[in-house]
Amino acid sequence: MLAILVRITGDLGLAEExxxxxxxxxxxRWPTAGVPDDPRAWVxxxxxxxxxxxxxxxxxxxxxxxxLGELASLRAPANPxxxxxxxxxxxxxxxxxxxxxxLDAPSxxxxxxRTVGGLTSDEIARAFLVSRTTMQQRLVRxxxxxxxxxxxxAVPDPAHLEERLSGVLAVVYLIFxxxxxxxxxxxxxxxxxxxxxxxxxxxxxxxxxxxxxxxGLLALMLLQHxxxxxxxxxxxxxxxxxxxxxQWDGAAIAEGRRLxxxxxxxxxxxxxxxxxxxxxxxxxxxxxxxxxxxxxxxxRHLRARVPSPVVALNHxxxxxxxxxxxxxxxxxxxxxxxxxxxxxxxxxxxxxxMRSGSPERAREAYASALETVGNGxxxxxxxxxxxxxxx
Amino acid sequence: MQYVALIYDVEDRPQSPEDFEAMxxxxxxxxxxxxxxxxxxxxxALEPTSTATTVRVRDGEVLLSDGPFAETREALGxxxxxxxxxxxxxxxxxxxxxxxxxxxxxxxxVMVIPGDI
Numbered sequence: 001m002l003a004i005l006v007r008i009t010g011d012l013g014l015a016e017e018x019x020x021x022x023x024x025x026x027x028x029r030w031p032t033a034g035v036p037d038d039p040r041a042w043v044x045x046x047x048x049x050x051x052x053x054x055x056x057x058x059x060x061x062x063x064x065x066x067x068l069g070e071l072a073s074l075r076a077p078a079n080p081x082x083x084x085x086x087x088x089x090x091x092x093x094x095x096x097x098x099x100x101x102x103l104d105a106p107s108x109x110x111x112x113x114r115t116v117g118g119l120t121s122d123e124i125a126r127a128f129l130v131s132r133t134t135m136q137q138r139l140v141r142x143x144x145x146x147x148x149x150x151x152x153x154a155v156p157d158p159a160h161l162e163e164r165l166s167g168v169l170a171v172v173y174l175i176f177x178x179x180x181x182x183x184x185x186x187x188x189x190x191x192x193x194x195x196x197x198x199x200x201x202x203x204x205x206x207x208x209x210x211x212x213x214x215x216g217l218l219a220l221m222l223l224q225h226x227x228x229x230x231x232x233x234x235x236x237x238x239x240x241x242x243x244x245x246x247q248w249d250g251a252a253i254a255e256g257r258r259l260x261x262x263x264x265x266x267x268x269x270x271x272x273x274x275x276x277x278x279x280x281x282x283x284x285x286x287x288x289x290x291x292x293x294x295x296x297x298x299x300r301h302l303r304a305r306v307p308s309p310v311v312a313l314n315h316x317x318x319x320x321x322x323x324x325x326x327x328x329x330x331x332x333x334x335x336x337x338x339x340x341x342x343x344x345x346x347x348x349x350x351x352x353x354m355r356s357g358s359p360e361r362a363r364e365a366y367a368s369a370l371e372t373v374g375n376g377x378x379x380x381x382x383x384x385x386x387x388x389x390x391x
Numbered sequence: 392m393q394y395v396a397l398i399y400d401v402e403d404r405p406q407s408p409e410d411f412e413a414m415x416x417x418x419x420x421x422x423x424x425x426x427x428x429x430x431x432x433x434x435x436a437l438e439p440t441s442t443a444t445t446v447r448v449r450d451g452e453v454l455l456s457d458g459p460f461a462e463t464r465e466a467l468g469x470x471x472x473x474x475x476x477x478x479x480x481x482x483x484x485x486x487x488x489x490x491x492x493x494x495x496x497x498x499x500x501v502m503v504i505p506g507d508i
Binding site: 100102148149150151152154156160 | 392394475476477478479481482500502
């Protein structure tokens with residue numbers, strides 16, 4: 001409903017105002033006058049009329065005249081299905097506006113959760129551990145910029161669509177990762193950002209069912225989230241190889257695998273490749289049964305598409321698993337220049353040196369990991385490894 | 392909507408005659424393109440900041456200082472006034488300004504004063 005009004009008015013702030021106001025009118029009128037036959041259409045019509053009033057009051061006829069014309073010509077939709085049918089791409093437009101690269105990343109995330117995810121600014125503030133005032137100011141500032149800077153409310157033209165869509169996917173994955181990692185604080189009060197991101201992924205997939213990267217992202221999130229109950233035990237990290245696989249969510253894995261299989265067809269993009277890797281892990285009944293040759297191949301493709309050191313690190317580990325520790329360590333040690341400041345690099349070295357019977361080198365590696373790791377469960381994990389290696 | 396594109400760059404970057412020619416060619420091409428599509432409303436290149444004078448009035452007194460109001464490594468060197476459909480259009484044009492490839496271009500919408508038709 002909000003999306004339709006944004007489309008009509010071309011103004012997110014105005015649309016939010018008039019939808020809320022129309023709902024207030026409904027709440028005061030319906031108990032006495034009775035609920036109209038089509039409540040949804042009634043609210044949209046009322047909100048539209050309120051928007052016309054607001055725009056007139058603003059007296060900016062020159063640039064608003066186009067909007068007024070569009071508003072006047074709009075017939076109230078007869079039923080909700082027709083309403084959404086008439087504007088099939090509304091939520092997609094809204095997503096592109098909220099994820100516009102001219103907004104800063106925290107604003108994109110907050111706006112997307114607010115307008116497409118339907119969270120309140122309070123919930124978003126708690127999810128990101130910032131004060132309610134900070135979050136409200138962030139949202140107000142972002143909406144002002146959308147209106148004043150002329151950020152379009154539109155699906156980008158074909159020349160820019162893929163690039164901008166990958167920006168939208170990045171925002172959704174950012175939200176997912178915010179909810180995926182170990183969190184501090186009062187978790188009972190926090191909304192589950194991972195599940196919000198999956199919801200957004202479903203919305204996107206519903207809007208662009210043919211896009212393989214969209215399917216890939218949704219699959220990746222489902223497959224990672226399927227392991228949520230097995231990833232931590234009493235607040236401590238449990239590595240993939242030690243996880244109790246019976247705790248994995250079978251339904252999410254089945255759905256994720258289907259989507260990943262679709263996503264990885266043709267010339268797969270980064271999300272589809274990562275989803276395919278997660279799918280291979282999910283298919284293995286035990287850690288030992290993992291098809292490492294397949295994973296190594298997928299990482300090789302991913303590395304060609306995304307030349308990032310972290311992908312190279314994962315590829316090196318897959319090489320070790322598929323072709324032996326010596327081959328993996330050779331690739332791994334060649335990455336030191338880029339990754340010396342990253343604790344995962346040292347953890348991977350430590351694990352491989354330990355397995356190949358060099359506890360001294362493993363100890364050095366975990367000691368470097370301790371210097372670069374943050375606080376919380378990951379630090380305690382490194383400390384446990386060091387303690388186990390102490391003679 | 393109207394936008395101003397403010398072009399910031401290093402003022403005394405050493406430049407070969409060929410580079411200078413290429414840059415000027417880029418600006419001529421930009422002017423032609425925007426004139427053709429009707430988005431060019433105006434624009435000027437500015438003399439370097441060493442020629443700038445900053446004027447302040449305090450308690451009715453006119454105070455002058457030599458130089459720009461802020462000394463920065465990249466300085467305002469010129470501007471365009473453009474008529475654009477929306478920010479995406481403005482960004483597309485800004486990216487075509489040669490200064491965007493060597494320095495940067497700040498895109499700012501022109502304020503619409505309510506009632507000012």
